[in-house]
Amino acid sequence: MPTIVVEGGHALSGNIRVRGAKNAVLKEMVAALLAPGRHRLTNVPRILDVDLMADVLRHTGCTVEFGDHELVTVVPDEVLPVTPIELVRKMRASIVALGPLLARCGEARIAMPGGDDLGARPIEWHLDGLERMGAEFELVHGELVGRVDGRLKGAEVELPFPSVGATENLLLAGVLAEGRTTVVNAAREPEICDLIDLLNAMGARITGAGTALVTIEGVESLHPVEHEVIPDRLEAGTYAVAAAITGGEVTVTDCHPAHLRMELRKLEDSGCEVERGEDWLRVGGPERPAAVDFATLPYPGFHTDMHPQMVAYLSVADGVSVITENLYDARFRYVGELARMGAEISVEGPHAVIRGVEQLQGCPVLATDIRAGAALVIAGLRAEGVTEVGDVTHIDRGYEDFARRLASLGAVVERRD
Template sequence: MDKIRIVGGNKLHGTLPISGAKNAALPLMIASLLTEETLTLENVPRLRDVAQLMQILSNHGVDYSVDGKRAGQNLLAGQTLHLSASGIVDTTAPYDLVSKMRASFWVIGPLLARMGQARVSLPGGCAIGTRPVDFFIDGLKALGANIDIDRGYIVADTNGGLKGGRVVFPKVSVGATHTIMMAATLAKGETVIENAAREPEVTDLANCLVGMGAKIEGIGTDTLHIQGVEGLHAYRHPVVADRIETGTYAMAVAMTGGEVVLEGARADLLQSAFEVLSRTGTEITEVENGIKIFRNGNGIEPVDIVTDPFPGFPTDLQAQFMALMTRAKGTSKITETIFENRFMHVQELARLGARISLDGQVATVHGVDHLIGAPVMATDLRASVSLVIAGLVAEGETEVSRVYHLDRGFERLEDKLSACGAVIERISA
């Protein structure tokens, strides 16, 4: 099993390319099930989750080809996928595939909309909370689906196709918004989704669906109006820049000091996080090709945060910000409101010398003068990269194990950081 080895102490300088967003690429790939024609996606990151989802879609009969594999091409640039679901051969998504990545559960929406039936395993994924599928089930029922649960599978069908309806989510859910929005594009009549997620990845999917011929109004708001159409057609769509990768590397620069241009990044996708980061003493400037992050040798100011759905502070940046606050000049409080079990990185940061106390969903971080390198273990995707950020400033050597979590969401992380001066390498076991 691979590990990441880091020797802390170097400031970061240079240009770091930002990949396409994994959280946008996955639902975009699933949207290929909605049409017989080819969906082409540009700027798709080379990640384990992307490869896993391609396998799952292939199981349903999706043919695909990949541009960007030739020798000599820039492997830090995104790839282009061509996805063709001209013939869906299987409407079952089996446990052995879905259990490896919960986003694959979202295929239930397009399969029901196009084929009128689906049998999809209940999902797995990162162990950071229950994340129930009730919102998905209730939303599909509102569109006329008949749903039963049979031995760990959701078995669904329709009587003559889905029908437009009113879906009100009791709590914002990105995955449920993706799924119901895709299903509604082919439903008969109008669907209204209330309390819809507003994340940029949801907007990116909606814009792609419109490009494919869907009729969606209210994009970017919490109320979506979708008029069902007979069918969708071919389209070419670039995946939006990864705001979580952007925020992660911005915090790495804030942690180490230095100056880095995050090439291809978009500031408008991270206004809340950047407002917080600027209060720590980090300078953030929009430039022609992205965003410049700068912090001089001054200390890091402590800042309190509360995670919230977009446009609030992203839960997917909470662990990274906690790593940054371990070196702040004072005490900060971090309140997690999205997932009930997303502080698993606390004990591993403590191994590096961090002082963090927990009280329910609130973490109190007492800044320390220095961190000391040590062996640590990743527990989930975002927790793993928080350990990398801490390791970049820890004295001596830090070794992060279970880096397969990193490979699910960060494309060639060690190559990007080492190109900016970090002493970091992957060690193959």
């Protein structure tokens, strides 16, 4: 089992560049299915989930080739509307292939998605919206089979919650539907806006990006384009927290600080010095952070995928912090691993109370998901002694060469395969 070994007690310093956003590039790769021809994405992170999604596309008949942080996909005139279970069970984002395959082929066979186990994340909202557009679904031997008679039909779909995945599937289905599709209570995330920019460049007619009301005027066909993937705000935030917990000073470049307003504000409240530019941010960490409270919410609220990193940081704060997780009911699975390192955290329902300790202790721990793995490495940066984080293939799904990039900032860290 691959591990990352961290020696604590070394302040981080220097500059680090952010790569393209995992939560944007995977959906933009799938968007290529909507139009035959040669598609090119730049600023593509070399992470495990991108490799998995490339294999999903290859299974449909596409050719996918990687360059230097770029990806070229050649989509054939006819694609196989099937995603295999051995790939889909590893990555939840594969469910967004449902919309474009239905729109392009009139049918789709998608194995039920896997990925990080963060509790109940139902796909009913995806299916309800697509059914309003004329699709029909049945579950056959663990495989979701969807069909539509002719073209999908535009419809008004009101989401009960601003679901990112459901919004993406409706966008990807609606662009080739007949008539107008309106998504009410749509997700507003920057990655959604970037997907809309890509689709509009391909010839789609979408308005309302960044608002709760998105309107899609269906078109007959789309065409391939070149597109630069938006920077990963979660990677930027992770390195900001890593700087903060070590009391170091790190400049994160090629990022959009405006996409981390709430997260950076909470770092400032804890005693960090934060400077922001148009495409960079600088974080100077305190000797010991002050306790702060936060609750995870859809954008522009505090991102649930920054929750574990922030909890690791607050585990050494002076005082008591209270956090509320409003999105994923199993997000706290990593807390037991932090407790092994000496953190004092009690969990009740969606709430966690963190009683800051002066010092964490290095020990063997296990990553339970992408962000939990990053959080444990971050905790190890501050801990006394050596921390060995196991099962770091989780981290590989969302971070490119995480150990080496931390080492470039002065961390004493190495990966052992």
